[in-house]
Amino acid sequence: MEIERKWLADGKALPFRPESFPHTDIVQNYLSFSPTLRIRMLDGGKHCILTMKSASGADGLEREEYEIPITKEQYLRLLPKTEGRSIEKTRYRIPDGDGVLELDIFRGELSGLVLLEREFATREEALSYVPPAWAGREVTREKTYRNAFLAQLSDLSKALPS
Amino acid sequence: MEIERKWLADGKALPFRPESFPHTDIVQNYLSFSPTLRIRMLDGGKHCILTMKSASGADGLEREEYEIPITKEQYLRLLPKTEGRSIEKTRYRIPDGDGVLELDIFRGELSGLVLLEREFATREEALSYVPPAWAGREVTREKTYRNAFLAQLSDLSKALPS
Numbered sequence: 645m646e647i648e649r650k651w652l653a654d655g656k657a658l659p660f661r662p663e664s665f666p667h668t669d670i671v672q673n674y675l676s677f678s679p680t681l682r683i684r685m686l687d688g689g690k691h692c693i694l695t696m697k698s699a700s701g702a703d704g705l706e707r708e709e710y711e712i713p714i715t716k717e718q719y720l721r722l723l724p725k726t727e728g729r730s731i732e733k734t735r736y737r738i739p740d741g742d743g744v745l746e747l748d749i750f751r752g753e754l755s756g757l758v759l760l761e762r763e764f765a766t767r768e769e770a771l772s773y774v775p776p777a778w779a780g781r782e783v784t785r786e787k788t789y790r791n792a793f794l795a796q797l798s799d800l801s802k803a804l805p806s
Numbered sequence: 807m808e809i810e811r812k813w814l815a816d817g818k819a820l821p822f823r824p825e826s827f828p829h830t831d832i833v834q835n836y837l838s839f840s841p842t843l844r845i846r847m848l849d850g851g852k853h854c855i856l857t858m859k860s861a862s863g864a865d866g867l868e869r870e871e872y873e874i875p876i877t878k879e880q881y882l883r884l885l886p887k888t889e890g891r892s893i894e895k896t897r898y899r900i901p902d903g904d905g906v907l908e909l910d911i912f913r914g915e916l917s918g919l920v921l922l923e924r925e926f927a928t929r930e931e932a933l934s935y936v937p938p939a940w941a942g943r944e945v946t947r948e949k950t951y952r953n954a955f956l957a958q959l960s961d962l963s964k965a966l967p968s
Contacts (some may be wrong), residue, residue, distance in 0.1 A: 675887070676884055676887075694841055696856060698874045710872035710874075712858060712860040712870060712872075713860075714841050721838070
């Protein structure tokens with residue numbers, strides 16, 4: 645069970661250089677949005693992953709998620725079956741107490757969008773967590789900022805900062 | 807991790823009436839054969855399941871398998887993306903010591919084929935297991951009798967009893 649919270653961030657006002665943290669280039673596409681079936685290529689094909697997610701709980705905090713590694717060849721064979729746009733982003737991993745903040749800086753059509761996510765071991769931890777001062781509005785419950793939704797969104801101005 | 811063995815069986819020479827055991831009608835189709843991404847409809851749509859399997863280990867005994875329940879609506883939306891033929895069968899669950907024998911009697915194009923499977927908790931258990939006298943040839947390592955292979959097989963005489 646995955647328990648996470650999510651915030652917007654302002655890519656131009658980060659109080660650090662994201663490049664100083666470990667990062668991964670991600671391209672992801674969806675075989676299905678309901679249920680979520682996602683293929684992901686990391687760092688240009690060094691690793692590829694197939695992920696399946698169950699429906700979310702009512703409060704948006706929890707969902708089951710399973711993943712298996714696939715080969716780049718398998719990834720490329722599944723790609724033509726995907727729907728919607730490619731999501732392209734770089735994910736920066738920022739140590740944060742006993743966890744990690746994942747900062748996603750989007751590229752391509754979604755350039756300008758920056759999302760901050762944190763996973764928690766328990767719901768209690770999730771609910772008592774205080775985000776860093778540079779985190780913007782919390783969007784954990786807003787489906788607009790789910791990657792699967794961003795991949796389907798026709799009017800991108802709904803997700804991009806103005 | 808799933809550890810299982812598989813045998814052929816002769817549907818006309820079973821020493822019991824399969825209908826006397828709990829059974830489920832299964833229709834399954836594949837979104838992808840490599841990796842295995844399967845959708846399954848049970849008992850005409852009472853339950854639907856999406857399953858993802860990793861590549862097998864070298865000896866064919868073990869593979870990772872994850873499943874999530876999906877709605878019949880989701881099942882029907884995924885169906886047009888599947889490849890190969892539908893696999894249709896009735897699965898009979900026969901108690902066997904501290905486990906269960908799964909007897910799959912195929913219908914439709916694969917009518918005549920009967921497969922017997924048993925899952926084990928450990929490799930040791932799997933290797934020391936003695937199948938019932940009515941089990942035929944063991945086919946654990948024969949990919950012809952994998953359902954995903956049966957769904958792709960163009961010459962069905964390779965799988966059906968003569």
